[in-house]
Amino acid sequence: MSSWLDKIMPSMIRSETHQRTTVPEGLWKKCPKCNAFLYRPELEKNQDVCPKCQHHLRISARRRLDIFLDPEERHEIGTELEPTDRLKFKDSKRYKDRLSQAQKASGEKDALVAMSGKVRGIPVVACAFEFNFMGGSMGAVVGEKFVQGVNIALERGIPLVCFSASGGARMQEAIISLMQMAKTSAALERMKQRGLPYISVMTDPVFGGVSASLAMLGDLNIAEPFALIGFAGPRVIEQTVRETLPKGFQRSEFLLEHGAIDMILHRGEMRRRIASLLAKMQNLPALEPAPEDEIVDVDEEEA
Amino acid sequence: MNPYYLDFEQPIAELEAKIEELRLVGNDTDININDEINRLKSKSVSLTETIFSDLTPWDITRLARHPKRPYTLDYVDLIFDDFDELHGDRRFADDHAIVGGIARLEGEPVMIIGHQKGREVKEKVKRNFGMPRPEGYRKACRLMEMAERFNMPILTFIDTPGAYPGIGAEERGQSEAIAWNLALMSRLKVPVLSTVIGEGGSGGALAIGVCDRLYMLQYSIYSVISPEGCASILWKSAEYASQAAEAMGVAAERLKALGVADRVIGEPLGGAHRNPELMATHLKAALVEGLAELKGIPSDELVQRRYERLTAYDSGR
Numbered sequence: 001m002s003s004w005l006d007k008i009m010p011s012m013i014r015s016e017t018h019q020r021t022t023v024p025e026g027l028w029k030k031c032p033k034c035n036a037f038l039y040r041p042e043l044e045k046n047q048d049v050c051p052k053c054q055h056h057l058r059i060s061a062r063r064r065l066d067i068f069l070d071p072e073e074r075h076e077i078g079t080e081l082e083p084t085d086r087l088k089f090k091d092s093k094r095y096k097d098r099l100s101q102a103q104k105a106s107g108e109k110d111a112l113v114a115m116s117g118k119v120r121g122i123p124v125v126a127c128a129f130e131f132n133f134m135g136g137s138m139g140a141v142v143g144e145k146f147v148q149g150v151n152i153a154l155e156r157g158i159p160l161v162c163f164s165a166s167g168g169a170r171m172q173e174a175i176i177s178l179m180q181m182a183k184t185s186a187a188l189e190r191m192k193q194r195g196l197p198y199i200s201v202m203t204d205p206v207f208g209g210v211s212a213s214l215a216m217l218g219d220l221n222i223a224e225p226f227a228l229i230g231f232a233g234p235r236v237i238e239q240t241v242r243e244t245l246p247k248g249f250q251r252s253e254f255l256l257e258h259g260a261i262d263m264i265l266h267r268g269e270m271r272r273r274i275a276s277l278l279a280k281m282q283n284l285p286a287l288e289p290a291p292e293d294e295i296v297d298v299d300e301e302e303a
Numbered sequence: 304m305n306p307y308y309l310d311f312e313q314p315i316a317e318l319e320a321k322i323e324e325l326r327l328v329g330n331d332t333d334i335n336i337n338d339e340i341n342r343l344k345s346k347s348v349s350l351t352e353t354i355f356s357d358l359t360p361w362d363i364t365r366l367a368r369h370p371k372r373p374y375t376l377d378y379v380d381l382i383f384d385d386f387d388e389l390h391g392d393r394r395f396a397d398d399h400a401i402v403g404g405i406a407r408l409e410g411e412p413v414m415i416i417g418h419q420k421g422r423e424v425k426e427k428v429k430r431n432f433g434m435p436r437p438e439g440y441r442k443a444c445r446l447m448e449m450a451e452r453f454n455m456p457i458l459t460f461i462d463t464p465g466a467y468p469g470i471g472a473e474e475r476g477q478s479e480a481i482a483w484n485l486a487l488m489s490r491l492k493v494p495v496l497s498t499v500i501g502e503g504g505s506g507g508a509l510a511i512g513v514c515d516r517l518y519m520l521q522y523s524i525y526s527v528i529s530p531e532g533c534a535s536i537l538w539k540s541a542e543y544a545s546q547a548a549e550a551m552g553v554a555a556e557r558l559k560a561l562g563v564a565d566r567v568i569g570e571p572l573g574g575a576h577r578n579p580e581l582m583a584t585h586l587k588a589a590l591v592e593g594l595a596e597l598k599g600i601p602s603d604e605l606v607q608r609r610y611e612r613l614t615a616y617d618s619g620r
Contacts (some may be wrong), residue, residue: 086561086617089550091537140617147614169505169527171537174551175563178527179616181506182513185482186489186613193490209527212466212481212506231477231506232468240468250473258474 031055033226047267056224056267058204060106061113061128064163068126068271069117077114077125077152078145086140087174095172098134106132110141111166114149119161120275120287125153128163129210136166138210139173143180146214150187159197159278160188164215168208181213188217197281199274202229202252202261220277221261223252224270229260309365311354315573318347351573358522361545363554364530366522367501368464371576373583374433375402375417375460378500381583382590383408383415391442395475398439400431400463401511403446405455409591414450416443416511417460420501433502434467437480440510444484447491456494456594459511464529466507481510488513489613490606494597496590498568499523499555500575515609516593517563519555520586521570525563526553563616566593 029038033055043050047067048057059067065074089095103109111134114127127149129136146162153160169177191198200218202211204227212231215221223229230250238245248254255261265273276287308316322343329336358366366372379386383406391397403416420433443459450457466477488495488511497514503525519525526533526548533551534543548554558564568589571578597605 087550087552091547091550092539143616171528171533171551174527174553175525175558175561176616178505178509178525179563179613181482181509182485182489183613183616185485186513186610189486189489190610192486209506211478212510213485214482216476216479216482217486230473231466231481232473237468237470237473241470243470245470249470258476260476260479 029057032057049267054266055226056204058131058165060132061108061111061130061163064128064203065113065115065117065126067267068128068161068163068274069115069119069124070121072118074115074117077116077127078141078148079109081109081141081145081148083110083139083141085172086176087172089172089174091172098172102133106130108133110145111136111138111170112142112145114145116149116152116156116158119271119278120290122275122278122282122284123156123158124161124278125149125158126161126163129165131165131205134170134172136164136210137168137170137177138166138180138184138213139170139177140180142170143177143183146184147187150184150191153196154190154194157194157196159199159282160191161199161201161274161278162214162218163201163203164206164210165203166206166208166210166215168210178209181209184214185217188214192219197278199277201265201270201274203227205229207231207233216260219281220263222270222274223255223261223264224267225252225264227252229255307371309362309369311358311362312351312573315347315351315354318343318350322347348572355573359545360524360548360552360554360557361530363522364502364524364544364548366574367524369574369576370422372501373575373579374422374462375415375419375500377579378460378583378586379406379415379417381580382587383413384410386415389442389446392438392445394438394441396436396438398431398436398442399429400433400435400467401439401443403442408458408587408594411594412453412455413594414446414455414457415460416446416457417500418463418508418511420462431467433463434465435463435507435510436467436469436472437475437477440466440480440484443511444480444487447484447487447495451491451493454493456496456598457491458590458594459495459497459514461497461499461503461508461512461523461525462501463504463507464502465504466510481506484510485513489610492602492606494594494600494605495609496593496597498586498590499525499564500586504529513609513613515597515605515612516565518566518568518586518589518593519558519564520568520575520582521555522574523555524548524553525555525558526551 031050034053036052048059085095108130111130199220202223206229386406388404402419418433421427421430495514496516497512498518530544530548531541533547535541555567571581575582
C-alpha cells in the first residue's frame with residue numbers, strides 16, 4: 001500500500017523524505033501542459049504523448065526515427081562527422097567543453113541523426129534533430145549531415161523526411177552556422193528540381209535559422225500539435241513590439257490558421273499518414289492496412 | 304561629446320574642434336595661423352590613422368551602424384545611372400526596409416536589391432530601422448526572378464540589424480519568406496554579387512545574400528546573431544556585446560579569413576561616412592570588376608559553382 005502511494009506521490013514531495021537516488025530516476029514524469037503525473041512505461045507505450053491531455057512531449061532524435069522507420073534496413077548516415085571548434089569560441093564556457101558535455105548528455109556527436117530506411121515499405125531518407133544537444137542548434141555538422149542525407153535521396157531518387165526541433169543556428173559557430181541555412185536550402189532546392197518529395201515535420205520547438213531554412217521548405221509542412229514554431233522567439237517579439245502576444249501565438253494551430261503548414265498530425269498517426277502521403281506523391285499503389293494501425297489510439301477531435 | 308564621433312574617436316573630435324576654432328580666429332585677425340592649422344590637420348590625420356589601425360570588432364560594429372554611414376540608396380545615387388525603383392510584393396504590401404529596382408552600371412542593366420535604413424526619425428520609422436517584414440523578402444524574390452527572366456545580373460546590398468521580430472511578420476510567414484529566398488537564390492541563372500555595406504544581421508541579411516561573390520566593406524559586419532543578442536543569451540547580459548563581437552569574429556577581415564567573404568573593400572580614412580564619394584568610387588570599381596568576371600561564366604556552370612560554394616561551408620571533420 002505504501003509503495004503504491006509512493007509511486008503516485010508527486011516527486012517534489014517525495015524528494016523531501018527520500019534520497020533522489022532511491023527512486024528509479026524518471027519513473028514518473030510530469031506532463032508540462034496538464035501537469036498530470038505520468039507513469040513512464042505507460043507514457044513510452046503511448047509514444048510520449050500524454051494520455052490525459054494528448055500533449056506531445058519532446059523525444060530524442062533516435063527515438064523519433066525508431067518510431068517512424070520500419071525496423072529493417074536502417075542505415076545511419078554521416079556517422080563519421082564530428083564537430084570542431086574552428087573559431088575557438090569561448091563565452092562563460094569553452095565551446096569545446098559545451099560540445100563534450102552535450103555529447104555526454106545526449107549520446108550523440110551532434111544535433112542531427114540521419115538514416116536511410118523505409119517507412120511502410122517506401123524507401124526514404126529520414127533525419128531528426130536532437131533537441132538535447134545544445135537545443136538542437138544547427139552548426140556545420142548538422143548542415144553537412146543533412147546535405148549528405150539529401151545526396152543519398154538524390155542518388156537513389158527517394159523522398160526525404162525531416163523532423164526538426166531546434167532553437168536555431170548555433171551561435172558558437174558564428175557565421176559558419178549562418179551559412180548552413182543557405183547550404184541546406186540549396187540542397188533542398190535540388191530535391192525540388194528533381195521532383196523528389198520533401199516532407200518537413202516540425203516538432204516542439206522550431207525557431208530561427210532552422211525555421212527560416214530547411215523546416216519551412218517542405219513540399220508538405222507538417223507539425224505536431226501545440227508545437228511552438230516561429231522565426232523570432234516570443235520574448236524577443238514581446239520586447240520589440242511591447243504588446244501582449246495573441247493567444248496561441250506561434251503554436252501549430254496558429255500556423256495552420258495562417259497558412260504556414262499543411263496539417264497537424266498526431267504522433268500516433270505520423271508514420272501511417274506520411275507513408276500514405278509519400279505513396280500518393282510518388283504515384284505508388286495505396287498502402288495495405290497494417291496491424292499497427294489498430295493499436296494507435298488517436299482521439300480525432302483532439303488531434 | 305560630439306555625437307558625430309564615436310567614443311574611441313573623441314581625441315580626433317577634440318583636435319578637429321581646435322582646428323575649427325583656429326579657423327574662426329584666423330578669419331578676423333591678421334595673424335597668419337595657417338601653418339598652425341596645417342600642423343594640426345596633419346596631426347589629426349595621423350591620429351585617425353593610429354586609432355583606425357587598431358579597432359576592435361566592437362568598434363567596427365559601431366562604425367557599421369554609424370548614423371551617417373551611406374545606405375543603399377546613397378550608393379545607388381553615387382554608383383548607378385537611370386535607376387527605376389520597383390515597389391511591392393504583389394501580395395500584401397510594399398516594404399520600405401528593402402528597396403529594389405533596375406538601373407545601369409556603366410551602361411549595363413542590373414537589378415539592385417538592398418536593405419534601406421532611414422536617417423531622420425520619420426524616415427527611420429518608414430524604413431522600420433532596416434528590418435524587413437516578409438513582404439520585403441517577397442518583393443526581393445519577385446525582383447530576382449524578374450532579373451533572371453531578363454538576364455540581368457543581381458547586385459544586393461546588405462545592411463540590416465535583422466528580419467523584423469513582430470506579430471504580423473510571424474503571421475505572414477517571416478521564416479518561410481527567408482527560407483524561400485535562400486532556395487531561390489541558390490539556383491538563379493544570373494550572376495549574384497552581394498556587398499555588406501553596414502550590418503549583416505543574421506537570416507534577415509542572408510535572405511538577400513546567397514551569392515557568387517560576397518564583398519564586405521572594411522568596417523561592415525556579418526554575423527549569425529547581433530553581438531547584443533549573443534551576449535544576452537550566452538553571457539546573460541547585453542553588456543557583454545563587445546566580448547560577443549570578439550568571440551563571433553563579426554568583422555570583414557575575419558570573415559575573409561574564414562573564406563566567407565571574397566573581398567574586403569577598403570574604406571576612406573575614418574570610415575565610409577567621412578567620404579561617401581570616395582567610398583562609392585572604390586565600391587563601383589569592385590562591382591564592375593566582379594561582374595565582368597561573373598558574366599563570362601556560362602549559366603549552368605555559374606549555378607553549379609554557386610552550389611559548390613554553398614555546400615562547402617565546412618563541416619569540422
